[in-house]
Amino acid sequence: MGVDHLLLCREMQEKFLFLDKLMRFSHWFRTWDAVRNPSPKRRGREDTSGDAVSLRAFRTLVAIANHGSFARAGEVVGLTQSAVSLQVKALEEEFGTKLFDRSRRRPVLTEAGQIVLARAEEVLALYDGIARELDAEHGLTGRLKLGAIQTALSGSLPDALITMSRAHPRVRVHVAAGMSAELAVAVAAGDLDAAVTTEPVRPYPPGLIWSTLYEDNFWLVAPPGCSAATVRDVLGDRPFIRFDSRAWAGRTIDRELRRLRLVVREEMVLDSQEVILRMVAKGLGVAVLPLRHRPADLACLPFGEPQLCRRVVLLERQDRKGGALAAAFGRAMAASDAAVQAT
Numbered sequence: 603m604g605v606d607h608l609l610l611c612r613e614m615q616e617k618f619l620f621l622d623k624l625m626r627f628s629h630w631f632r633t634w635d636a637v638r639n640p641s642p643k644r645r646g647r648e649d650t651s652g653d654a655v656s657l658r659a660f661r662t663l664v665a666i667a668n669h670g671s672f673a674r675a676g677e678v679v680g681l682t683q684s685a686v687s688l689q690v691k692a693l694e695e696e697f698g699t700k701l702f703d704r705s706r707r708r709p710v711l712t713e714a715g716q717i718v719l720a721r722a723e724e725v726l727a728l729y730d731g732i733a734r735e736l737d738a739e740h741g742l743t744g745r746l747k748l749g750a751i752q753t754a755l756s757g758s759l760p761d762a763l764i765t766m767s768r769a770h771p772r773v774r775v776h777v778a779a780g781m782s783a784e785l786a787v788a789v790a791a792g793d794l795d796a797a798v799t800t801e802p803v804r805p806y807p808p809g810l811i812w813s814t815l816y817e818d819n820f821w822l823v824a825p826p827g828c829s830a831a832t833v834r835d836v837l838g839d840r841p842f843i844r845f846d847s848r849a850w851a852g853r854t855i856d857r858e859l860r861r862l863r864l865v866v867r868e869e870m871v872l873d874s875q876e877v878i879l880r881m882v883a884k885g886l887g888v889a890v891l892p893l894r895h896r897p898a899d900l901a902c903l904p905f906g907e908p909q910l911c912r913r914v915v916l917l918e919r920q921d922r923k924g925g926a927l928a929a930a931f932g933r934a935m936a937a938s939d940a941a942v943q944a945t
Contacts, residue, residue, distance in 0.1 A: 657729060659689040660722035663701070666690070667719050668791045670708055678793060693718065727921060743772040746927040749785035749797030750777055751849075753875055754914060757894065758816070759798060761938035766931055773927055781873065782850040786810060789917050796928040798935065800850040800892075801913040811922075812915035813932060816939045818892035820855065820910035821902045825885040828901040834864060836903065841869035841887035843878050851912055855890045858906050 658679070665675035666686070676686045694701050701715035711719060750759055755777075763775060780788070782799035783806070789797050790807035802810065822833050830836040844866070845852040852873075859866065869887050872878050878889045882900060892912035896902045916932045 657726070659693050660726055662686055662689045663693060663719055663722050664726065664792070666702075666709060667711060672709065678791075723921075730925075741772065742770040742926055742930055744927055745774045745776060746931060747776050747793070747795045748778070748928075748931065749780055749788055749794045749799070751782055751785070751799055751914075752779060753818075753892075754798040755779055756876065758935060758939040761941065762931065762935040765934040765938055769934065770930060773930070775931065781846075781848055783848060786917060789919060792919070795918070795925075796931070797917045799915060799917045800854075801915050802917070803850040803853050809920050810917055811920050812917045814913045814915050815932065815935050816894070816914050818894050818912045818914065820858075820890060820892050820905040820912065821896060822888060822890050822905045823879065823882050823893075823897060824888040824901040824903075825882060826899060826901060828888075833903050833905060836888055837864055837866050840867075842866035843870045843872060843881055843887040843889040844868050845875070845878065845889065845891060846871055846873035849873060851892050854892075854910060854912065855905075858910055859890075862907065 662675055662679050662681065665678045666672060669675050669678060672686045672690075673683045676683045679686075681689070690701060697714070697718060699714040700712055701718055702709040703712055759777075763777070766773065766775060778785075778788075778794065780797075782797075782802070785794065785797040785799050786802060786806050788794040790809055798815065799812075801812065801814070822836055824830070824836050824840065828836060828840075830839055845855055847853050847856050870881065872881070875891050875893075878891060879897060879900070881887060882889055890905045892910075916928065916935065918928055922928070
């Protein structure tokens with residue numbers, strides 16, 4: 603028997619083993635759409651059929667643990683509060699133990715509930731991993747729930763979405779805008795698979811990891827014709843437009859102002875870099891911003907000693923809920939940013 607024939611036989615054997623595994627998990631695959639993408643008609647209704655209930659109940663249990671209430675968990679998983687309660691009751695009857703201490707205002711997991719939660723997360727991770735492994739064999743498919751800060755949306759992200767669409771036409775990317783801090787909470791809770799944010803500044807939710815996409819430098823920007831030679835002189839001479847400290851970049855600016863003992867005369871607090879730059883251009887004040895490029899029509903001085911730098915990152919949970927889809931988007935984002943810098 604030739605080597606090629608032996609290799610072919612081995613390949614066929616591996617395929618048969620793989621198909622056998624698929625057959626054993628077929629009852630999971632038949633409920634894939636119901637569990638992962640419930641239709642509007644199904645939302646709010648209790649599904650009492652076999653393994654779909656178990657998987658969905660596990661997702662509901664995880665949502666309650668993440669969000670701290672049955673009502674909020676129901677919004678996340680697409681069920682009414684009464685349906686959430688029924689799923690918890692079904693789990694408690696199945697395992698013969700109470701999962702939550704209901705004597706408190708907010709549901710608190712019992713010791714048994716914490717055990718079930720840990721195992722539920724393991725089961726869901728294994729189940730969701732099936733799709734990722736199949737995607738690796740047959741090309742990426744699925745939906746990526748992505749968050750992004752405004753500067754990314756007005757920068758490289760649109761080009762990255764085009765690159766992603768061309769490379770992986772069966773992947774859908776749903777984009778939601780927000781500030782870095784609120785996007786981090788959404789990623790940690792599992793509401794988003796990943797987010798393009800500023801590198802986390804404490805405090806931020808636990809269980810997050812990130813990889814750098816690109817970097818911005820912080821600049822003090824002033825109206826055209828501003829002749830002051832130092833940051834201290836500029837800030838002491840003109841009204842200050844503060845970048846909202848709810849944003850992580852805003853916190854970094856505030857911290858450096860305090861460290862350098864720079865006193866400002868605050869006139870506005872805004873959360874949009876584009877709006878702040880327009881205000882500065884109109885002569886309404888000066889501001890400190892993280893910018894990829896120095897505006898040619900404004901006076902600019904490096905801010906910070908040494909000049910501060912902001913890293914823009916792809917933020918994920920430690921369990922990498924975004925998986926291969928988030929990794930593919932990160933590569934598309936890096937490629938698009940490199941192309942922009944080359945022009």
